Amino acid sequence: MSNILTRAATVASAALLATTGTLVGAVQASALPMTPTCHVADLDLAVGDADGAAGSLYYPILFTNTTSHTCALRGYPGVSVVDARHRQIGTSAIRTGEAVETVSVVPSETVTAVLRTNSPGVASCRPTSAYVKVYPPNSFQAEEIPYHLRVCGAFEISPVQASE
Structure with a gap:
């Protein structure tokens, strides 16, 4: 049967x-073949100039593709501030809750995630950092970017977005 x-x-x-x-x-x-995820080794990470508005400071975290192939980022980076001894100062940035999209990053292109904190005087502040530690989305490897950042009150990060 x-x-x-x-x-x-x-x-x-x-x-x-x-x-x-x-x-x-x-x-x-x-x-279509899958676009590989961007890893720390594929990226040049930097913190851009602050922009202030309504008691907040906004810092773009810049992800520049340094490879010869397109790679993709999706979601939120992990971000914290650390001192000169590489010890974390306070808690990591919290996610803003915005929707995430997959962002394709062609060679030499830069995409951003935006870090927000309050202006000094609006809220109590942490000690100034020596580095901003950034984990690209979906990565277990971080890069410490030399940068003096003072987190005051709120400490939030947006998802990675295509640069405008």
């Missing part, structure tokens, strides 16, 4: 393939 069922299934699959070009249960491969 099982031979009859197997043979019937084979005949039905062949007929379906002949008429539609699709085989039931077959996995179709994507026509």
